[in-house]
Amino acid sequence: MFRTIRIATCVSLLGLSGGWAATASAAELKAVASFSIIADFATNVGGDRVEVTTLVGPDGDAHVYEPRPADAVSLEQADVVLVNGLQLEGFMSRLIGTSGTKAPVVELTKGIEPLKASEEEHDHDDDGHEGHHHHGEFDPHAWQSIHNAEIYVKNIADAFCKADKAGCATYTANASAYVARLSALEGEVKAAIASIPAGKRTIITSHDAFGYFEHEYGLKFIAPEGVSTEAEASAADVAKLIDQVKEDKASAIFVENISNPRLIEQIARETGLKVGGTLYSDALSAKDGPASTYIDMFRNNISTMKAAILGS
Template sequence: MLVPLVAVLLAALAGCGTPAPEKERPLVLATFTVIADIARNVAGEHLDVESITKVGAEIHGYEPTPGDLRRAAGADLIIDNGLGLEAWFEQFLQDVDAPRVTVSDGVEPIDIAADAYAGRPNPHAWMSPLNVEIYVDNLVAAFSELDPQHAADYAANGEAYAGELRTVHDELVADLHTLPADARALVTCEGAFSYLTRDTGLTEIYIWPVNAEQQATPQQIAGVIDAVEADDIPAVFCESTVSDRPMQQVVEATGAAYGGVLYVDSLSEADGPVPTYLDLLRYNARTITAALTGSDG
């Protein structure tokens, strides 16, 4: 009897020394990299947050892959920006049972003023860190409902991140306030900066209001050329996810400098200039200020 008893005891002791496998963390899918980064700051260590789209992807006209659908089928929560940004999203959700949260709910939208999109909300509300405080509140509520056990942590993470957002907002206002009165115009390919220009007192000029399949029209380019020449605007910009060829036509016609690439719809890779949302805001402010003042940044 001793041998079987010893065997049982040894097996029990061995079992005590082997930790039980940890339960996988709930999976949260965000529609694009910027929203995923914001969500990770709220989620902390309790949730796995991934982006459906990869770095550099154009979010407006994205076409989901079968792999995206498989990931969504296993997700515990899906988060989108809303305000008409993800034109593909409603169809994407048709065969997905995961709950959804739209992080822009509660944001006061700025309507697009021109072209075929006139009257629709400008979807780029995250370009204002003040708006992203609302995003954070929505994420805290959604994560707390998904995982009530860690609700206090989500609230604390959200409060800490909101403090960082307010700091960055103050930095943006201070940095862009240094622009002289005759250089307080932001000329870009897409009209993605309405919320930023509202916060910082700049004038927004763009070639097209929202990224779409069609290229910029000659009329759109001519209108920006006229505006740059009329106000003698020293520099113009374009976004990382679209071709800058139309804006280079503006540069050639006006003599304005090409001020560089701005980031809106996507972060960069981890070793790039904007690996996080807060980096994106700071990088854009430095790039805009340096180009419009003629400094080295």
């Protein structure tokens, strides 16, 4: 049945998307990226030689994504499949198997030093069973360190070079130019954080997506949910967090673009903190939003944090 749906979807795609077909023929390589941040990296490395298809789009949550038949078609036609790894994309292994793709599946976190997930991630649910979609031993949000992003980019360039040797010089040059931009961005981020007084560097977010940011840049993040948005916070978790906020004197609280804001709004009311805006954690914004690229995402996040903490 799935195969029938897949064929029907493919036919409808070809019928509706004449422009897509023309673009595909111009590109040397077809890459599928599991979510929007990886797609942006791939676009910067691939340039005009690579057609990048994104599975989990802007403002989408890879933790809870449910694949569509069209996703299997994209994987079947791909030359390279780019994923984060570290058990971020719980949907990918089944989708890869269903699609029958022969493309190499490249885990972009290979070569980074992963951070351990918090102990809460290994908790059991009310029935005593371990959470099915919880992440494993490590925190998967490695892109929240710009240094790690540079490793993602190198891994993408290597994957594209293997799949398209004729374009390798282009991919290598594009990757080098983009890494130089990332290096400049890291300087901006460190300067912005240096301007925040040490006693005001504790903030609250929806889920625990900023562990690598904390490790790299020195802000402290506390969150009612673990590293997966699928693990909902209990009333006891929220009460504990509110006590922690008062003890740690958190300076600001933020919603995330992928999360329901209600829990954060409740915590804000009970702690007297004002919601300081939206942070982009696991997904970029739409093209007309403030975080439509990885670099814009980082700039938006740091300026939003700084403005809320310093009141400017």
